[in-house]
Amino acid sequence: MSTPAAAVPELLAELDALGDPRIREVNERHGDDHAVNLTKLRAVAKRLRTQHDLAVELWATGDSAARLLALLICRPKVFGLDELDTMLRQSRTPKVHDWLVNYVVKKNPNAEALRVRWIDDSDPVVASAGWALTVERVARKPDGLDLAGLLDTIEAQLKDAPDRLQWAMNHCLAQIGIDHPSCRARALDIGERLEVLKDYPTPPNCTSPYAPIWITEMVRRQQV
Incomplete structure (x- = not known):
């Protein structure tokens, strides 16, 4: 399934529209900064299905919600060792860090x-x-x-x-x-x-x- 380059800004806008200030407030108490309900985020990922190149682009935005989405639509086994090392060091919020380790690194060779x-x-x-x-x-x-x-x-x-x-x-x-x-x-x-x-x-x-x-x-x- 191919996705045009415009998909990244469109997805960022969609994630922003799904944001809820109350969710952000709760998350900030735990060190996170995303405002999207994770059930809704997973629904977006289910719609997109696996798209590794798009996942890489979403990760590069630095946005926490986009990075969580990226971790759901990527191909965990495709990432190289140094690539994952860099990604982990970029993961400063607990949820992104946890999902990267549990959903991607654990499945990587x-x-x-x-x-x-x-x-x-x-x-x-x-x-x-x-x-x-x-x-x-x-x-x-x-x-x-x-x-x-x-x-x-x-x-x-x-x-x-x-x-x-x-x-x-x-x-x-x-x-x-x-x-x-x-x-x-x-x-x-x-x-x-x-x-x-x-x-x-x-x-x-x-x-x-x-x-x-x-x-x-x-x-x-x-x-x-």
Whole structure:
């Protein structure tokens, strides 16, 4: 499906028209800056279907809503390693960052190389992507991972890590405890001693992100 060059400004205008100041206000509390309801954004993506060249053009606009749309209509496996590295470093809002990692990087053949490149990056936002990819490996492809070494790093750095990096490292701590019984006692001990996210406000019927509670609850569910 081909799209004329005029499609980019037209799509930007469409996304702008779909914007809702109330949505923007809510998103800004979480560090995001788009104002489009994501259900409506997905409807636009469904209409466009996969158009990788258009996705690249939308990404280049720098507009967050356009970038979210781009991530829904691109071909994840087409991007090169350095291209994704650049895109991640351009992703300064949480939603764009999360969608890039989860919808694109995880499906790309360079995911493991990027995980290794990013996990020790000096930029904590970039490093958080490396840890998010590590969570995926802990859960799905743990062979070859140094779980004890990961726990060493988490134990040393989790408490003082910036928010987004801390969240990703904490997820990794919990995932190790949930999926790997031989590491569970240590994961629980680290979580209990560091108390990261212990007081995080958790809605009713949701599991706390505090690692000891998270691990215990998910293991309980596995055993039911």
